Amino acid sequence: MDRIPILKLGRALLVSIQVDIHDRLAKALEEDLSERIVATGARGVMIDISGLEIVDSFMGRMLDNIAAVSRLLDADTVVVGMRPAVAITLVELGLSLTGVKTALNVERGMTLIGSGQYEEIEGDDAPGGGDERDEG
Amino acid sequence: MDRIPILKLGRALLVSIQVDIHDRLAKALEEDLSERIVATGARGVMIDISGLEIVDSFMGRMLDNIAAVSRLLDADTVVVGMRPAVAITLVELGLSLTGVKTALNVERGMTLIGSGQYEEIEGDDAPGGGDERDEG
Numbered sequence: 550m551d552r553i554p555i556l557k558l559g560r561a562l563l564v565s566i567q568v569d570i571h572d573r574l575a576k577a578l579e580e581d582l583s584e585r586i587v588a589t590g591a592r593g594v595m596i597d598i599s600g601l602e603i604v605d606s607f608m609g610r611m612l613d614n615i616a617a618v619s620r621l622l623d624a625d626t627v628v629v630g631m632r633p634a635v636a637i638t639l640v641e642l643g644l645s646l647t648g649v650k651t652a653l654n655v656e657r658g659m660t661l662i663g664s665g666q667y668e669e670i671e672g673d674d675a676p677g678g679g680d681e682r683d684e685g
Numbered sequence: 686m687d688r689i690p691i692l693k694l695g696r697a698l699l700v701s702i703q704v705d706i707h708d709r710l711a712k713a714l715e716e717d718l719s720e721r722i723v724a725t726g727a728r729g730v731m732i733d734i735s736g737l738e739i740v741d742s743f744m745g746r747m748l749d750n751i752a753a754v755s756r757l758l759d760a761d762t763v764v765v766g767m768r769p770a771v772a773i774t775l776v777e778l779g780l781s782l783t784g785v786k787t788a789l790n791v792e793r794g795m796t797l798i799g800s801g802q803y804e805e806i807e808g809d810d811a812p813g814g815g816d817e818r819d820e821g
Contacts, residue, residue, distance in 0.1 A: 554701060554736040554766065556791045558694070563791075565690060565701040600690040630690065655692045655699075 553578050555585050561593040561662045562586065562624075563655065566608075567600040575611045582615060586622045593662030594619050595655060599630025609644035616649045625650060629658040689714050691721050697729040697798045698722065698760075699791065702744075703736040711747045718751060722758045729798030730755050731791060735766025745780035752785045761786060763794040 556563045562585055582594060596612065598604065616626035627650045639646065652658040689710065692699040698721055718730060732748065734740065752762035763786045775782065788794035
């Protein structure tokens with residue numbers, strides 16, 4: 550897989566991570582996400598990791614990076630669906646994901662992002678438009 | 686990967702398929718989905734295939750199966766994010782996915798499912814950060 554799909558949901562973007570992420574894929578995801586934030590004017594990025602049983606320090610750093618870039622682009626980052634064992638591992642690794650909000654599930658993540666109002670979706674209207682299919 | 690994550694979004698369930706699906710995974714997904722439909726009372730199932738560059742006849746049949754089971758459980762199935770090349774391949778394979786609705790993206794899928802009104806489910810408040818757990 551070259552690319553992880555990014556879905557637009559109201560004013561948020563949703564990424565569901567289901568596979569091990571390696572260097573190139575992480576870089577592609579960071580780039581795609583930042584472009585999509587700008588292109589869609591998204592206010593938040595939700596990263597669903599409910600499919601992951603293990604999160605290593607590489608993944609932890611990727612989440613931190615995404616959060617840092619998103620913040621510069623005026624979007625919050627919310628990690629959703631973390632399994633208890635993953636939370637324990639992250640703390641043991643000394644990665645407590647400061648700067649990343651967490652929520653139990655996508656719906657709570659949407660609330661955190663303040664995107665409850667689903668219809669409010671804007672059309673795309675910004676520079677840097679995406680290369681892939683227009684999701685919104 | 687043993688399981689594909691199923692996300693609840695309003696009255697819909699969302700599954701993002703990013704990897705090749707083989708027998709056991711397909712069976713697990715069908716079972717998980719039908720259980721979640723019943724457990725959550727979901728009115729629709731969205732299957733995002735924007736991450737797939739190829740859909741073979743096995744995948745086509747799986748989508749048909751999911752749609753058939755969901756219909757029996759009173760939920761619509763909407764396939765979202767299909768790439769043009771995938772649509773062409775499916776037709777060439779003689780799999781035109783009758784019984785499956787399609788939508789360009791998740792937002793349009795939500796509209797099809799009639800789940801536009803996102804707030805309807807939120808019993809949640811908490812605009813501040815914080816980890817919350819309690820599966821929805």
